[in-house]
Amino acid sequence: MRGQSDPGGAPTLQFLGGADSVTGSRFLIEFESTRLLVDCGMFQGYKVLRERNRAPFPIAPDSITAVVLTHAHLDHSGYVPALVRDGFSGPVYATAGTTDLAGIMLPDSGYLAEEEAKRAERHGYSKHAKPRPLYTAEDAERSLQSFVSVDFDAPRDVGRGIRFTLIPAGHILGASGVRVEVGGRSVRFTGDLGRPHDPIMLPPRPLEHADVFVTESTYGDRTHPTIDPEEVLADVVNRVVKRGGVVLIPAFAVGRTETVLYHLSRLIDSGRVPDVPVYLNSPMAIDAAGIYQRYPHEHRVDPQRFRRMYDLANLVHDVDESKLLNLRGGPMIILSASGMLTGGRILHHLAAYGGDRKNAIVLVGYQAGGTRGSALLGGATSLRIFGGDVQIRAEVVSIDGMSAHADADELFEWLSAVDAPPEIAYAVHGEREAADSLRARLKQRLGWQARVPEHLERVRI
Structure with missing residues (x-):
C-alpha cells in the first residue's frame, strides 16, 4: 500500500519511520488529496537504519501538503532540509520554540555532515571516492524559510478534511504532542513525552481521548533509577x-x-x-x-x-x-x-x-x-x-x-489516566523490545487493542 490512495476513501496512517526503531520518526496521514507528515526525522544508530536516510523518500516529497513537527531533536526534524531540497514546497508547522531551535540545529546538522564528508575524503575512510553529505548547511538554511510557527492549543487546517492541534508534551522547549482530526476521526501522537517531575521542563498535558493513539515507547521496557x-x-x-x-x-x-x-x-x-x-x-x-x-x-x-x-x-x-x-x-x-x-x-x-x-x-x-x-x-x-x-x-x-523521556511506568500512568480508551494504540519510536513491552502492558493491564507496526505499514484510521 505504499504511496497509494485508500480505495475506500477512508483516512489512512502510514509509518514511514519510527516503526521499528527509536529514530527516524515520520508518520503520514492521508485523506482524499491531502497528505500531512507528522515529524520528518533522521535515522540514527545502526547502519541499516542510517542507510534509509540515503534512500529516496517513500513518497514523492512534492506530493506532501504539509509537515508538522513535534519538536526539534534531529530524530524528529533532521530530514526536513533533504525533503525541501528534493521538492517539498509546503509549510513546516511547529511551535515557536521548536522553530527557533530548528533554526540552530538544522544548519549545524548540515555543517557537521559536510565536515564529516570532507574528513572522510581527506583520510580515505569512506567507500566513496567523493563522499557526499546527506544535506548541506545551505540546504538547511533554505528549509527554514518553510517553517510556520503555531501556538499551542490553536487548531490549524492544513487541507481538505485535516486539522491538527499542538499540545504541550514537556521533554524539551517547544515539544508538543499532535492531535489530528481527519475525516471525522481523531489520531493523537504523543511525540516524545516528558517526565512529570523533570527539573527543567513542565509536565506534559494530561491525555485526552482520541480514536487512535500513536505513542512513543523509548523506555517502554524499563524504569529510571530511583536514586537522585x-x-x-x-x-x-x-x-x-x-x-x-x-x-x-x-x-x-x-x-x-x-x-x-x-x-x-x-x-x-x-x-x-x-x-x-x-x-x-x-x-x-x-x-x-x-x-x-x-x-x-x-x-x-x-x-x-x-x-x-x-x-x-x-x-x-x-x-x-x-x-x-x-x-x-x-x-x-x-x-x-x-x-x-x-x-x-x-x-x-x-x-x-x-x-x-x-x-x-x-x-x-x-x-x-x-x-x-x-x-x-x-x-x-x-x-x-x-x-x-x-x-x-x-x-x-x-x-x-x-533522561527527559518518561519511563515505562510514567508513560503507562499517563496513558492509562485517559477518560476513555482508544480503539487502538500503536507503539512506535522505540527499540523492538521496548515497543513490544509497552504493547503487551497496554493489552494485559488495560485491555486495549495495541500493536507494534511495521516499517512502511499503512493502516486505515
Whole structure:
C-alpha cells in the first residue's frame, strides 16, 4: 500500500519511520488529496537504519501538503532540509520554540555532515571516492524559510478534511504532542513525552481521548533509577577530580545540556563537588540557552538559576579553543555534543582522553542501538572514530535518571489516566523490545487493542 490512495476513501496512517526503531520518526496521514507528515526525522544508530536516510523518500516529497513537527531533536526534524531540497514546497508547522531551535540545529546538522564528508575524503575512510553529505548547511538554511510557527492549543487546517492541534508534551522547549482530526476521526501522537517531575521542563498535558493513539515507547521496557541523579553525578565528579582526571559528558545540545548544567550548578554552589573548571564546548548549546530564556513560561528554572548555570561554565566557541582543551588535562569537566557520540566535538575529546583510566565518560541520556554511546554501555573497549580505532580505558558511567523521556511506568500512568480508551494504540519510536513491552502492558493491564507496526505499514484510521 505504499504511496497509494485508500480505495475506500477512508483516512489512512502510514509509518514511514519510527516503526521499528527509536529514530527516524515520520508518520503520514492521508485523506482524499491531502497528505500531512507528522515529524520528518533522521535515522540514527545502526547502519541499516542510517542507510534509509540515503534512500529516496517513500513518497514523492512534492506530493506532501504539509509537515508538522513535534519538536526539534534531529530524530524528529533532521530530514526536513533533504525533503525541501528534493521538492517539498509546503509549510513546516511547529511551535515557536521548536522553530527557533530548528533554526540552530538544522544548519549545524548540515555543517557537521559536510565536515564529516570532507574528513572522510581527506583520510580515505569512506567507500566513496567523493563522499557526499546527506544535506548541506545551505540546504538547511533554505528549509527554514518553510517553517510556520503555531501556538499551542490553536487548531490549524492544513487541507481538505485535516486539522491538527499542538499540545504541550514537556521533554524539551517547544515539544508538543499532535492531535489530528481527519475525516471525522481523531489520531493523537504523543511525540516524545516528558517526565512529570523533570527539573527543567513542565509536565506534559494530561491525555485526552482520541480514536487512535500513536505513542512513543523509548523506555517502554524499563524504569529510571530511583536514586537522585545529582548524587550520582556528584560521586563521579568527586572521584575523577581526586585522581586529577577529566570528566567527559556527551550531552544533547538541546535539553540534556541544560539539565546537566542545572545539577552541576547546584552541586558546586552547595560545595558538594569542588569548583573545578567546567567547559561547555557546544556553540549550539550556547545558542540554545538564549532561546530557553525567551520562553520562561515553558520551563521551571527561575532566571537567577538559569544565569548561574551558564556563568559557571567556560563557553567554548571556536575550533582553536576546542583543540586546546585536548591539551589542557584535568581536573576539569567538558560538556559537548553529541549525546550518543554520533558526531561533533565530543569525538575529538574522546580520542584525546578516552584512553586514560583516570578520566571518566558520563552518559546522561538514551543511547540508541548502533551508536558509539550504546557500544560503551555494552562494554566496548575501543571505538571507531574518524576511520581509526580509539582505545577506551576511561571509566564509563551511565546516569539514566537525567533522561527527559518518561519511563515505562510514567508513560503507562499517563496513558492509562485517559477518560476513555482508544480503539487502538500503536507503539512506535522505540527499540523492538521496548515497543513490544509497552504493547503487551497496554493489552494485559488495560485491555486495549495495541500493536507494534511495521516499517512502511499503512493502516486505515
